[in-house]
Amino acid sequence: EVQLVQSGAEVKKPGESLKISCKGSGYSLTSYWIGWVRQVPGKGLEWMGIIYPSDSDTTYSPSFQGLVTISADKSIGTAYLQWSSLKSSDTAMYYCATTRGDSGFDHWGQGTLVTVSS
Amino acid sequence: DIQMTQSPSSLSASVGDRVTITCRASQGISNYLAWYQQRPGKVPKLLIYAASTLQSGVPSRFSGSGSGTDFTLTISSLQPEDFATYYCQKYNSAPWTFGQGTKVEIK
Numbered sequence: 584e585v586q587l588v589q590s591g592a593e594v595k596k597p598g599e600s601l602k603i604s605c606k607g608s609g610y611s612l613t614s615y616w617i618g619w620v621r622q623v624p625g626k627g628l629e630w631m632g633i634i635y636p637s638d639s640d641t642t643y644s645p646s647f648q649g650l651v652t653i654s655a656d657k658s659i660g661t662a663y664l665q666w667s668s669l670k671s672s673d674t675a676m677y678y679c680a681t682t683r684g685d686s687g688f689d690h691w692g693q694g695t696l697v698t699v700s701s
Numbered sequence: 702d703i704q705m706t707q708s709p710s711s712l713s714a715s716v717g718d719r720v721t722i723t724c725r726a727s728q729g730i731s732n733y734l735a736w737y738q739q740r741p742g743k744v745p746k747l748l749i750y751a752a753s754t755l756q757s758g759v760p761s762r763f764s765g766s767g768s769g770t771d772f773t774l775t776i777s778s779l780q781p782e783d784f785a786t787y788y789c790q791k792y793n794s795a796p797w798t799f800g801q802g803t804k805v806e807i808k
Contacts, residue, residue, distance in 0.1 A: 618797070620745075628737075628745065628788055628799040644796035645702065678744065686750040687735025687792055694744060 585609045587617075587679055587692035594698045595669050602665035603695045605679030607636075615681040617662040618688060619653060623675045633682070634662055669699045703728045705791055707800035713808040720776040722803045724789035729769045733793035736765055736774045739802075740785040748787075749774065779805070 590604045605617060618633040632643040636655035643653070655662045662679055677695045680688035704727040714720050724734065732752035737745040747756045749765035752772055762777045776783055784807055789800040 620799075627786075627802045628739075628790075630790070630797045630799060633795070633797070642795040646796070680745075682792070684792075686754075686756075687737070687747055687790055687797075688745070689747050689750075689756065691744045691746075 585615075585681060585690040587681065587690055589677075589679060589692040589695045592696040592698070594700070596701055597669060597671055597699055599669050599699075600665070600667050601669055601697065602663050603677060603697065604661050604663050605692050606659070606661045607681065608660060610681065614683060616684055617655065618680050618682060619651075619662075619664050620678045620680060620688070621647075621675045622678065622694075631664070631677075636660065636662060669697075671699050671701075673697060674699045702796055703730065703791060703794075703798060705789055705798050705800040707787075707789055707803050709803060710801065711804040711806060713806050714779050715808045716779055716781060718779045718808075720779050720783075720805060722774045722787055722789075722805075724767075724772045724774070724800050726770045726772075726791055730791045730793045732768050733791055734765075734767065734772050735790045735792060736763075737788045737790065738783075738785045739788065740782075745788065776805075 619631040621629040631647045632653045634641045634653045636657045652665045679692040681690045706725045708723045734752045736749040739745040753765045786802045786804045
């Protein structure tokens with residue numbers, strides 16, 4: 584069974600850095616991409632980008648390019664989303680999700696709530 | 702970038718009603734279209750991919766159709782657990798944009 588387990592909720596101050604994680608199990612890393620999706624409280628889903636952990640091939644949404652970094656460590660089956668300088672507008676739930684590339688996101692992590700407040 | 706527009710943004714319906722949600726792409730995306738359900742406070746769930754293929758385990762009252770720029774999600778007989786927000790998403794090329802969502806509420 585495919586499972587994605589995300590790191591826990593974070594409370595940060597503006598300007599701080601942060602790296603959250605998404606660990607996958609129950610599937611072949613060579614078969615799936617991992618994507619990140621943002622959901623601001625009370626708002627819709629926003630596609631941030633996607634990575635192929637086997638070779639770290641990454642594509643970003645233009646809306647998030649340069650604002651976040653997506654990475655992966657294939658040896659431990661984990662993908663990451665990181666910020667170098669958080670803003671209050673980064674307050675949101677962040678989901679990771681897997682895809683084979685031909686079916687949308689078929690498995691989702693439980694979400695990581697990031698709160699940025701002074 | 703291709704924009705995805707859902708209509709309506711919200712609707713009220715009763716248990717047993719037939720519900721149809723529309724998603725329009727600003728350019729053709731063939732059948733690279735997925736539908737998701739998100740119940741309040743829950744993780745999104747894939748319902749349909751390739752515009753009309755039902756994800757394993759999803760009830761058959763859900764169906765999808767369309768190709769190119771116009772797509773629909775139909776719930777043939779609305780059940781209490783179907784009150785949720787529904788999103789379409791294109792995945793033919795990056796960015797894999799979501800529609801803005803359609804909230805299905807109880808009448």
